[in-house]
Amino acid sequence: MSNSNSNVENWFDLKILTALFTILSTMALGFVLVYVIYISAKLTGVIDKVKSVKDPRKN
Numbered sequence: 001m002s003n004s005n006s007n008v009e010n011w012f013d014l015k016i017l018t019a020l021f022t023i024l025s026t027m028a029l030g031f032v033l034v035y036v037i038y039i040s041a042k043l044t045g046v047i048d049k050v051k052s053v054k055d056p057r058k059n
Contacts, residue, residue: 041047
């Protein structure tokens with residue numbers, strides 16, 4: 001009986017680790033993507049252009 005119980009626990013641990021790894025990987029990928037876009041936008045001067053555009057709400 002204890003053998004099947006440990007199998008269930010191992011499966012559960014594996015599922016949690018897999019979910020954790022998936023979430024962390026997705027977060028890391030998203031962060032890298034945003035970072036790359038930010039750096040390329042900064043290099044091409046897009047951010048300066050966006051900043052120079054006046055906010056229409058401020059009139």
